Amino acid sequence: MHLSTRGHPPGPRHSATAPAPVLALKDVSKSFGAVRALRGVSLELFPGEAHALAGENGAGKSTLIKTLAGVHRPDTGHVLLDGGPVDFHGPADARDAGIAVIYQEPTLFPDLSIAENIFMGRQPRRALGRIDHRAVHAATTALMGRLGVDLDPRRPARGLSIADQQIVEIAKALSFEARVLIMDEPTAALTGGETARLFSVVEALRAEGVAVLFISHRLEEIFRLCQRVTTLRDGRRVACEPLEGLTEDDLVRRMVGRDLGELYPKQATDIGATALSVHRLTREGVFHDVSFEVRRGEIVALAGLVGAGRSEVVQAVFGVDRADAGEVEVNGRKLPLGSPTAAMDAGIALVPEDRRQRGLVMEMSIERNIALTGLHTLGRGGLVRRALERGRAADWAVRLQLKYHKLSDGVGLLSGGNQQKVVLAKWLATEPAVLIVDEPTRGIDIGTKAEVHRLLSSLAAEGLAVLMVSSDLPEVLGMADRVLVMHEGRLVAGIPRAEATEESVMAAATGRHGKEQAA
Known part of the structure; x- marks a missing residue:
């Protein structure tokens, strides 16, 4: 099945004789304490239609999804199933009614x-x-x-990788033969080929009459897959309209209420001395003979397909995974392999791919998460001074424009984009010489994505060396001074910014590029 980049497969026609929506919200409001997550929101999902839900993190998308899925019950308004009101007492009720949800973060039992x-x-x-x-x-x-x-x-x-975990979640949802499939960022960690296969499955389900609600921060996916879009902002529905005739700029303005400005605000910088040097790093069966350098003021992207070994390389550089051979140096200082403590002492910071599992302690507060990397500087004799801890968190919350209710709130209450800002704050507070960011904008809204890009660019302009792993090719091309491309565990190309194109990067990532070792 061919899917054009911006095509709009025909959806149901909503005339007097059209079928009723299989699932709908009618004037639904939902609050959590003083936070009003949804304010009189209505939504209709029709059989055979892919309907996009757009909005920044914190706009109310997750609350809406959980209301449809029976996790939350509306304070006011109704959930309608086949035109009649229904009261889901829990996710099992929604599942039994034919509603399947694929959440942004996989929730698998690891030992099964x-x-x-x-x-x-x-x-x-x-x-x-x-x-x-x-x-x-x-x-x-x-x-x-x-x-x-x-x-x-x-x-x-x-x-399992994030991509494979997501595939398992999708398979789990499909196993219920659902009438409604709700997909929350299902492609965030998928390759282009995996995304194309997923979209083919969605098209087949649509042909069978399944209603699809699709949430993605990748606007090109919304335009590629969906027929209509509902946009939320600050808990309110600001638009529900066909995608045909709509532009990405139109949709962004509805989401953020303003012109976003440049998504990839790459500043020109003076490239300085080598900050990070990796020489012949090898981990048997995972990656082999990887060598590269990152200089002060430089953003270097590590690109390649999922499974190429990108995340494994940066984890070995930081010492989370022990390499079998090779050398890592920071500012000329050789580090012992397999020691995150030594890496941190030398000035390396790692923002991991999976922020919930490896970047945050979800049971802790916002302020405690931000303080974790510097507890020894916030007190004496092993006792942390709360005023210093809170001051450090408040400072970084302002600097990164964190959206929160109270710093003492659990970090799990934040949106995905704001959780990512907490991870960044935690590591930037260490004043690193080298910042490694693995999928820095995975699963965050376009407004926050622009903020993260602006932050990375300004940090590089201040002399920080940045190594960025990203599966988002426009992000790689828009932000990197150099692109290092991996294929099947080997570094096969080093491409300067002026020569980096989608074609040249993908040729190397798929093994169609000459096997040249990047310097």
Whole structure:
């Protein structure tokens, strides 16, 4: 099935004879204490239509999704199923009604297999009530085939990449044969090929009459897949309209209430001395003979397809994973391999790909998360002075324009974009010489994305060396002074900014580029 870049497959025609919406919200409001998350929002999802939900982080998208999914109950207004009001008492009620949700962050049981995660609580049984493992594995294999991926049903979820975890979540949702499929940032960690396969599955489901609600911060995906879009801002619906005839700039203005300005505000900088030097770094079976340098004032992007070894390289540079061979130097100082403490002492900071699992302690407050990397500077004798901790957090909250209610609130209450700002604040507070950012804008809204890009650019202009891992090719081309491309665990190309194009980067990422080692 061919999908044009900005095509709009025909959706249902909403005339007097058109089918009623399968699922709808009518004047729904929802508050959490003093925070009004939704304010009189209405939404209609029709069979066979892909409907986009757009808005900045904090606009109310997650609350709307959880209301449709039975996680939250409206304070006022109604949820309508097949035109009639319905009261979901929990996610199980919504699931039984045919509503499947793929959330932005995977929620798998790490010690269970892929098949067990997909069919948890509803495995086929044999005689005497025993689980029919052969049937479970066969059904899982069929689902993976439907998605066009090859994952072993018996493989434990622990250790799966973000992309593979998302695929498992999608398979789980499809296993319910849902009438409504709600997709919250499902492509955030997928490659172009995986995204194309996913979109083919969505088109097939639409042809079967499934209603799709699609949430993505990648505007090109919204225009590619969907027919209509509802835009939220500050908990209110500001527009519901066909995408045909709408431009990306139009949609951005509705989302943020203003002209955004430049999305990739790359400043010209004076490139200084080498800050980070990596020489012949190797981890058997993962990556091999990787060498590169990052200079002061420079943003270097590490690009490649998911599974090429990009994240594994930066984790080894920081010492989270121990390399088998090679050298890492910061400002000429050789570091012991496999020691994050030594890396931090030398001035390396790592903002990880998975902010919830590796970047934050979700049970802790905003201020405590920001302070974690500098507790030794905030008190004496092992006792932290609360005033210093709060002052440090408040300072960085202002500098990064963090949106929050109270610094003592749990970091889990923040939107994804604001959680990312907390991770950045935690590491920038260490005043690093080298900042490594792995997928810095994954799953955050376009307004926050522009803010993060502006921050990275200004940090580089101040002399910080920045190493950025990104699957977002426009981000790579827009922000990097140099692009290092990995393919199957090897560094195969180093491309200067002036020569970096989508074609040259993808040629290297897919192995069609000469096997030249980047300097």
